Amino acid sequence: ANAIFDHAAEILRENDRGTYTVPTHGLYPFQWNWDSCLTAIGQAHINEDRAWTEIDTLFDHQWDDGMVPHIVFHQHDDGYFPGPDVWQTHRPTPTSGITQPPVAGFAVRRIFDMTKDRDMARARAGALLPKIAAWHDWFFRSRDPQGTGLVAIIHPWESGRDNSVDWDAAFERVPTTGVLPFVRRDTQHANPDHRPTQAQYERYIYLVQLFRGLNWDNTKLHDASPFQVVDPGFNAILLRSCADLADLADTLDQPGIAAQARAHLARGLAAMETLWSDAQGQYLCLDRTLGTLIQSPSIGGLLATFAAIPQHRAAAIGTRLTILGEKVTYLVPSHDPDAAEFDSLRYWRGPVWLIVNYMIADGLQQAGQGDVAARIVADSIALIEKSGFAEYYDPTDGTPCGGGRFTWTAAMVIEFLA
Numbered sequence: 001a002n003a004i005f006d007h008a009a010e011i012l013r014e015n016d017r018g019t020y021t022v023p024t025h026g027l028y029p030f031q032w033n034w035d036s037c038l039t040a041i042g043q044a045h046i047n048e049d050r051a052w053t054e055i056d057t058l059f060d061h062q063w064d065d066g067m068v069p070h071i072v073f074h075q076h077d078d079g080y081f082p083g084p085d086v087w088q089t090h091r092p093t094p095t096s097g098i099t100q101p102p103v104a105g106f107a108v109r110r111i112f113d114m115t116k117d118r119d120m121a122r123a124r125a126g127a128l129l130p131k132i133a134a135w136h137d138w139f140f141r142s143r144d145p146q147g148t149g150l151v152a153i154i155h156p157w158e159s160g161r162d163n164s165v166d167w168d169a170a171f172e173r174v175p176t177t178g179v180l181p182f183v184r185r186d187t188q189h190a191n192p193d194h195r196p197t198q199a200q201y202e203r204y205i206y207l208v209q210l211f212r213g214l215n216w217d218n219t220k221l222h223d224a225s226p227f228q229v230v231d232p233g234f235n236a237i238l239l240r241s242c243a244d245l246a247d248l249a250d251t252l253d254q255p256g257i258a259a260q261a262r263a264h265l266a267r268g269l270a271a272m273e274t275l276w277s278d279a280q281g282q283y284l285c286l287d288r289t290l291g292t293l294i295q296s297p298s299i300g301g302l303l304a305t306f307a308a309i310p311q312h313r314a315a316a317i318g319t320r321l322t323i324l325g326e327k328v329t330y331l332v333p334s335h336d337p338d339a340a341e342f343d344s345l346r347y348w349r350g351p352v353w354l355i356v357n358y359m360i361a362d363g364l365q366q367a368g369q370g371d372v373a374a375r376i377v378a379d380s381i382a383l384i385e386k387s388g389f390a391e392y393y394d395p396t397d398g399t400p401c402g403g404g405r406f407t408w409t410a411a412m413v414i415e416f417l418a
């Protein structure tokens with residue numbers, strides 16, 4: 001265990017650029033939103049000050065409307081596509097124009113709870129709370145304009161699960177007319193068989209061009225997007241962050257923030273119920289454009305357990321994971337191996353991701369599903385021992401996929417060992 005911890009710490013150091021950490025050298029040369037927040041949790045075991053700085057840096061680039069962008073382009077690097085010239089968000093430091101799973105509220109509370117320097121933690125968390133609250137408010141304002149209680153993503157990249165089967169049908173309706181020619185860079189750093197397809201990239205870029213044409217005005221983007229999907233996993237992350245933000249705000253004497261966060265939480269948890277499917281035994285995504293549930297048994301519906309869903313729902317997810325555990329060597333596959341679309345190597349269409357394992361295990365633990373949680377943690381450590389700190393892994397045989405020496409994988413391992 002010590003050798004694994006040391007190796008993980010070495011990867012965090014290697015990818016540290018001073019005030020932010022890159023996900024991995026080459027493939028992802030900038031700061032990514034949810035990577036950074038989860039990375040900070042790992043860093044907190046080694047250097048708390050550095051962990052707070054990781055999140056501070058991200059929020060230094062929060063937009064005036066409250067959004068926190070999914071990429072901050074701190075420095076020039078031609079090795080990534082799409083770069084600032086494609087996004088054209090006209091920020092002082094260039095950023096992308098979409099967001100990512102809002103794990104910051106959870107991360108800040110987790111770091112606060114493990115602090116050995118309470119004064120610093122009070123000061124750093126206290127300063128972050130209003131910024132995180134503004135981001136959450138932005139979500140409910142800009143990505144839930146009808147006030148349903150749940151937010152939509154308007155680009156697959158926002159989910160973090162870029163090429164999930166969940167998006168296939170909705171994404172088919174996104175055209176590719178007018179997409180300017182481009183050269184991908186990801187396939188030069190990673191095996192193309194592990195990455196999204198060219199057809200998907202054309203649609204990713206179509207949406208970027210569409211939003212850019214609307215000057216990244218978030219009062220317009222949601223309604224203008226041909227892609228609006230409500231992801232239970234994404235919403236669970238947001239709701240968990242609301243809950244953690246509320247508790248922290250109580251501790252730090254910021255009652256207005258606590259009350260607002262709890263209001264979001266109560267409405268969101270009630271609305272989550274509309275995403276439940278008895279037939280699939282898990283939550284499903286909602287295609288907001290059509291108003292129908294997407295019959296796709298992915299990890300998004302299992303990640304719902306990261307929020308305080310009802311006990312019987314968490315128990316059902318535990319059962320579903322036990323069944324999945326008989327189909328693969330390593331939990332949790334990002335898609336059901338029995339589904340026709342399952343691809344054990346291709347990014348979010350089958351592989352295991354340690355960050356999702358971490359959040360699912362945490363949620364199950366909180367819900368009293370300790371046995372399944374323990375299996376997920378054990379499988380995660382086994383993957384590291386077999387295949388090193390990869391970006392993701394084949395759930396059938398543990399083949400390491402995507403980028404190597406990956407920051408958030410290392411950060412999660414530090415948490416698993418703690």
Ligand code: DGY
Nearest residue numbers: 070081082157162186
């Ligand atoms: C990528 O480039 O693959 C990222 O996931 C988009 O943020």
